[in-house]
Amino acid sequence: MDFEIPAELAALRQRVRAFIADEIIPMEQDPRQTAHGPTEELRLELVAKARRAGLLSAHVSPEYGGLGLDHRSKAVFFEEAGYSLLGPVALNIFAPDEGNMHLLEAVATDAQKERWLRPLAAGATRSCFCMTEPDPGAGSDPSMLATTAVRDGDDYLISGRKWFITGAKGAAFAIIMAKLEDGRATMFLADMDQPGITIERAMDTLDRCFPGGHCVVRFDGLRVPARDILGELGEGFKYAQVRLSPARLTHCMRWLGAAHRAHDIATAYARRRHAFGKPLGHHEGVGFMLADNEMDLHMARLSIWHTAWVLDQGGLGLHDSSMTKVIASEAEWRVADRCVQIMGGQGVTGETLVARIFADMRGFRIYDGPSEVHRWSIAKRILKGLHREEHRQ
Amino acid sequence: MDFEIPAELAALRQRVRAFIADEIIPMEQDPRQTAHGPTEELRLELVAKARRAGLLSAHVSPEYGGLGLDHRSKAVFFEEAGYSLLGPVALNIFAPDEGNMHLLEAVATDAQKERWLRPLAAGATRSCFCMTEPDPGAGSDPSMLATTAVRDGDDYLISGRKWFITGAKGAAFAIIMAKLEDGRATMFLADMDQPGITIERAMDTLDRCFPGGHCVVRFDGLRVPARDILGELGEGFKYAQVRLSPARLTHCMRWLGAAHRAHDIATAYARRRHAFGKPLGHHEGVGFMLADNEMDLHMARLSIWHTAWVLDQGGLGLHDSSMTKVIASEAEWRVADRCVQIMGGQGVTGETLVARIFADMRGFRIYDGPSEVHRWSIAKRILKGLHREEHRQ
Amino acid sequence: MDFEIPAELAALRQRVRAFIADEIIPMEQDPRQTAHGPTEELRLELVAKARRAGLLSAHVSPEYGGLGLDHRSKAVFFEEAGYSLLGPVALNIFAPDEGNMHLLEAVATDAQKERWLRPLAAGATRSCFCMTEPDPGAGSDPSMLATTAVRDGDDYLISGRKWFITGAKGAAFAIIMAKLEDGRATMFLADMDQPGITIERAMDTLDRCFPGGHCVVRFDGLRVPARDILGELGEGFKYAQVRLSPARLTHCMRWLGAAHRAHDIATAYARRRHAFGKPLGHHEGVGFMLADNEMDLHMARLSIWHTAWVLDQGGLGLHDSSMTKVIASEAEWRVADRCVQIMGGQGVTGETLVARIFADMRGFRIYDGPSEVHRWSIAKRILKGLHREEHRQ
């Protein structure tokens, strides 16, 4: 029961904070930002800055060029990174690559790691994770997986259609979830520059911070040799779980930083701007929103730290990470929404970053499991009495 | 105490509904839509459709080419119009032009009406309303008005800077609020194609449905002859009130239609899409959101109707329109937000109109007085005991 | 689309308001009030006052001594009555008697009316409605009805256990819902002073305003002759519906009056009490609560009026009365809760009526169908597309 950030970690936090403030925030107006994230040129410039600062791919083990942070250290580091919407890209800890690196490190063979993880962790390439499918395929309910992998000699032929494939455009390779003939799910690794893979289009989304956008991808008999299976045959859902809890949690961390940024902007405005004879913030209607922001940020942070600790103890953390996903995504959203409101008309414009954070963040209450699916699964655990052991309290 | 829609109005509603369904919704994918609303070319095509259908400028008196609807009839008509984001533009009842027509009809001289109202009501021109100013000028607190009008012979010279001037780009004329040397506020009419008026830029906003966008406009000694004063000298704030209650209310009506549209899209999806073995809507987590939508739409509509009735009785309706602004804008927003959530990942994309409605609507909790300012003024009336008489109940 | 209260009704409202203010509120400190409502002695005194004022049993037809109000008139009348927690008792329009009178008038034979309705409508007797059963019997789900009625010659023998039987203690007669041998539900009328009926106990409840409290009642082979069946054999559920929508709605009306009372008390306090240099109400944190109260009361009232109008048009109003039940019970509850908060420490004490209203009202989000059951049934209608016709909009 100790909330002290260890000195070494506090120092690292200070380095990230300074890096974001000095190197990244000045780049936020760079015109090389599209509706589908920063251009590859801009991304590589940002990554170069992070490499020089020795802060790249912090969650990856040193063997592959990272800092090897545990989950609690990530909680501190990623929150700072998220303070700029460009921060996670620069530090090479953005979704889906961050989760993909984690999964590869946990499951891939050494050869696979050399081929795909090493350049990815170096920030030289990008990747994508091909799981979600359009109706009537797999969305919140993974059991509806429709993409198939059919054995053909030593290879598999993958066919199907995916969407919301973040970062597909420009990705060097994909992790693809497909269903074997016996119905079991399996993950495959595949370079993107192959016949059999078509990026139909980038979807038009409210968020703009993800490099490569969210794409519709079609597989038409994509040929994948058996050696490019990720992990064991038929264990796709198990690996999805391995990726899930931590990936869900790192989203919470990054968006916490973004919410914090919005709160700081709104606070500064509430101090400066006057109306009806006093600073905005002295009106309780505004002051209470600031107070609620502060409490929401505090609760999101504590819940993230707690789940990070559970994961660091070796737990799967499914119950806790579900709770934290709901708590953090909803708290962070309330902060973003209140900041828009505090800013008044400006809140819905590009005059400050608040509108951007607001629009970018909305999807987070849906991605990685909508709040409703998590509430449902939390309830099931409660009813079965399973939550106590896992929760460790 | 009668909630029946009169037969004639019900028939008109049916005509608008059919017009929107048959003529406007098919245009929603028209590429001539920019980040700052439909192009003038598209707008004129849409207006031509409405003119042919005999549905143009419904709130304007027949003398100037409209249908002369009272407030309750507008409540029914405008809700239908709002069902498409292009509907209000087509029917020439969008903001700020709709409120400007109302104000001109109430206050302008006959000569001013011929010159500015007639072409505006015909849908031939657009207009803007120049009141809001950047910090430290007039925002929620109109008393902070900084733009000045200095007497110079028979003319006034107007100088100052405005922002959030909806529709400025492409507007034929402006209504400008400025402060006389004695501090009193006055409204002026001025064509936009004059030296002394500069549109600095269109602001980057979350909403995209307003023709001409929201602009920053600068006045540098703009010369306005005394005959172009709108109403009496020094009565600017009084006229702002004349414009305010109805304009606020028509916003509630139009956005109610948009919220209804989102709800219909989400309902159709909840019927069609399956997850975890049954249609989405059969999961209470989703079904309850649909139920809450239905109740929010119902309450917003009843509150709008009530205030429209108060205005039709000749009341100023300041208390009631404040209440309805808060009730409707917050209820409609909850609907939009829930619809995004129900749609899952699609909710934040251009796959359906829901994301567009969501982004377009966020500003409405701020425009025409943020919820906080209305709550404050409702509270003041309660504390002074003024709310009962006005409220008529 | 007319919100005007007709002059005659406005005059009646004024009479009720004066009656409550002059005759009933002065009785609120009368010590003859127990944890299970006013004593019979006090009730009869109150009823005598209402009889003298010509205001008794307003919802009953003049033939049986009432005022024969339609639903909209009841909306106005009952809200005024609810302004004192003793008002509905005095005016003989409290639950469950009010709903029982309605049901008897709609379904009973002339002989049954003479025997049971006439003295009830005169305020001479009280009644109870025996439907709800303890686990595993009928609660929110009426199909779980466990009490049986077995044919025995020309009679039926009723056996089973009921609870939450409001007013059982002291009631002259009961309406009993029981299941025939073929599973169909039937309603029976029975005097309470018979062998075969045992009132086991009055339950300890948060509310204290219901005469006779909420009791556990046991039937052990209670013999009921066939002529005392209420309506047709096997049509019990149909009659429950007849009773349900209006009864649900009158609850909303009465509690609206109570919420209004709490709001008036809190408003007076917020004007009078100073803290941190100004009246409480001038702190936005308190002022906003008053504003939200005002809006909640307004919405509850409008929704009630609307459903009353639907019922007056002859509709069953199941969809609308479900919506109004949720809207009104939750809005009125928020008002009560905010008033407690505004009053500070006093809010949880007997220093004012607020704490009493708060405690008495909590059950209303559960009685007559919990919010969750109504949301579920609203959702089902939406998904089936049934809500539009019924809703008449």
Add this chain to the structure above:
Amino acid sequence: MDFEIPAELAALRQRVRAFIADEIIPMEQDPRQTAHGPTEELRLELVAKARRAGLLSAHVSPEYGGLGLDHRSKAVFFEEAGYSLLGPVALNIFAPDEGNMHLLEAVATDAQKERWLRPLAAGATRSCFCMTEPDPGAGSDPSMLATTAVRDGDDYLISGRKWFITGAKGAAFAIIMAKLEDGRATMFLADMDQPGITIERAMDTLDRCFPGGHCVVRFDGLRVPARDILGELGEGFKYAQVRLSPARLTHCMRWLGAAHRAHDIATAYARRRHAFGKPLGHHEGVGFMLADNEMDLHMARLSIWHTAWVLDQGGLGLHDSSMTKVIASEAEWRVADRCVQIMGGQGVTGETLVARIFADMRGFRIYDGPSEVHRWSIAKRILKGLHREEHRQ
């Protein structure tokens, strides 16, 4: 950053949990419980049990008979104690005595400790804290203190009226806050059995768990010798702060236990009770409430632990304890309210403990500073930029 409960503390928690389950819960139906808490006879029996178990006055140092727990240990211990509404009384850690012991230990002279603290910590006596005054005296705003202390030789004569004096009836002594002639506040110690002290009445409150109830107390020239001043003359507000943060926090801990109890009762019911063909909890409408409860309990606990840690580091924790007061009191209240709802009709009755917890807990959003006062003071710190240092993050 470590959420592990140390082994020793985990063992202590287990002992408290067993004590509550085995010794206290069986006493919950004991008839010696009044509207103003357990009788003194019952209290002494409960205390004797705790003494035998070696668990008495855990927050007091061993020198005075307690366990000398730090704040984090209290967080764990007090939550377990609160699981029964009788637990804090039995363990001698209920309000206001728990806070009074803390204050005496921090500020009193040795002689004062021997006279007042020792028997209090032994559970032999009770005490009260006389600060709050009726309008227009000190409520949320302590600067409105109206009770006076006038120097008379070596003594002070105290006159004034206090209310909400928890535990006054039956208390052996009081800590009295009064204003000197120069306006400075001072605390005095005084035995209750003196001329000059009158307990006017016990107030009628929603809560029933506090021994001695909440009383109105009058001082008419109560004579207090200078040696019975608590701490330094004129430092009353400073000591109020010393008492405040920890006392506020222990309230959060105890009510967390009570909320947990309600949640466990509701969960058991949701598992057992069927409606509409399946267990209640399998309806998402109910399941989601259980999930939200779980998250609210989790957040309240984490926030309490964090502030306890801040206090253990030696901080005053004003900012953090304000945040935790709001977070915990509102989260715990939502839990209690949802449990009532889940239980259906039973939720508002004495059939289970849920209604009691609900009614007892309502005051907590007001006592120790209403949410509004805390939000206000959190906002002030944010606007001044003071919150970061204190918050230590």
